[in-house]
Amino acid sequence: MSIGRLRGGYCVYWTGPNGKRTRRQLAARGRKEAEAEAVEVYRAATFASRPKDPTVAEIWTAYVSDLGDKPTATTMHYTGKAVLPFFGVYRPADINKPLCIQYSDERSQQGKSQGTVWTELGHLQSALNFHYGKGKAPTIWRPAKPQSDKRILDRGEARALIEAAHDPHIRLALILLLGTAARVGAVLDLTWERVDFERGTINLRVDGSETRKGRAVVPMNASTRAALDVAHSAALSDYVVEYAGGKVGSIRKGVSNAIERAGIGHLRIHDLRHTAAVTMLAGGVPIEKVAQVLGHSNIAVTYSNYGRYLPEHMQDAVNILDFMNLRGAV
Structure with a gap:
């Protein structure tokens, strides 16, 4: 099936199994509508x-x-603003690899990253899986998932970031993010009833929550406990991270200001979780424990995300491959 021009407008034409060519005039006046x-x-x-x-x-x-x-x-609502203007009028059986590549190229020309396109087409696949059932839905082509550009802070940078937070609620949030390896949503959802000072634990889980992301129950370290003690004595609401007696919806601006004042360069809030994970692994914490702190239900996820940051753990393996050293011979 191809699209051409006919009488000042567009037409569609194709060749049938019998070799007969068929052409039909289209009412659409624009290329996208014609497609x-x-x-x-x-x-x-x-x-x-x-x-x-x-x-x-x-x-x-x-x-x-x-x-x-x-x-x-909520996420589907936002990605739908990009996906539906392109794919919305199509039926699943009409979507093929060339069409997905065309979408990817157009989004790239609009300045969107490969990772963004990968996510958007993934949401299209999720919608089709919902309709047909996983394994029965048409497969949506996606560009290769790009390697993430995780930024890992060293201890000095992490300390500088916390000290650069002028607002108490931003400082507390940063301490919790780095001290528990939690996602920002889990920290902002945290209430005092789930902070157990007697046992020294923080329950990041929310009863009845249907979030896709795993959350953990983690112990407090000394710095986290000290910060929570101060915040609890001055609490005006049920939420641990609060502002003017209410729940905080976003800390993006406050964290961005702290990053700028700390002079530590480009950093995303989620990089604090990556920093916590890699710091634990670099400190010799078994990856099984790290997975537990991160709330990963499958340790393979932890390996996939963080294994490449610890090449020194493979040192004993490559030492066996030192063929020029006779002492390494078996």
Whole structure:
């Protein structure tokens, strides 16, 4: 199936199994609209007897509705702003690799990263999996997942960042992020009833929470306990990280200001979790324990994300490969 020009507009044409060429005029006046209309015209002419699947837009809406108030629903709302204008009018059977590559190229021309495109097309796959069932849905082509550019702070940089936080709630949040390896959402959701000073533990889990991301129950270290003691004595709400007696919705601006004052260069909030994970591993903590602190349900996730930061753990293995050293011979 191809799109061409006809009488000042667009047309769709194709060659059937019998070699006969068919051409149909399209009503669309723009190229993007013509592409979507062409698919419908072609399907109507060649697969008239086949039941009509819902469009991607209809499937996407049903999936978001089914998610309810899960955090994923909010994420799908934002990625849908990019995915639906392109794929919304298509039906799943019409989506193929060339179409996905075209989407990837257009998003790249708009200045979006390969990682962003990978995520957006992944959400399209999730919507189709919801509709058809995983393993039965059409496979959506995606560009290769890029290696993340994790920024790992050393101890001096981490200390400088905390000291550069002028607002008490930002300072406390940074101490918790680095001291528990938690995600920012878990820290902002934390309430005092889940801080057990007697046992010295912090329960980052929320009863009944349907978040996809694992959360852990972690012990307090000395610095975290000291910061929590001070904050608890001055608490005005149920939330550990609070501002003006209420829950904090975002610490992005406060953390950005602290990063600038600390002079430690580019850093994302989530890099604090990476810093905590790599620091534990570099300190000799078994990766099984690190996985537990991070809330990973599968240790393979921990290996995948952080194994490459510890090449020294493979030293004994490559020492065996020192063929010029006779002492290494078996």
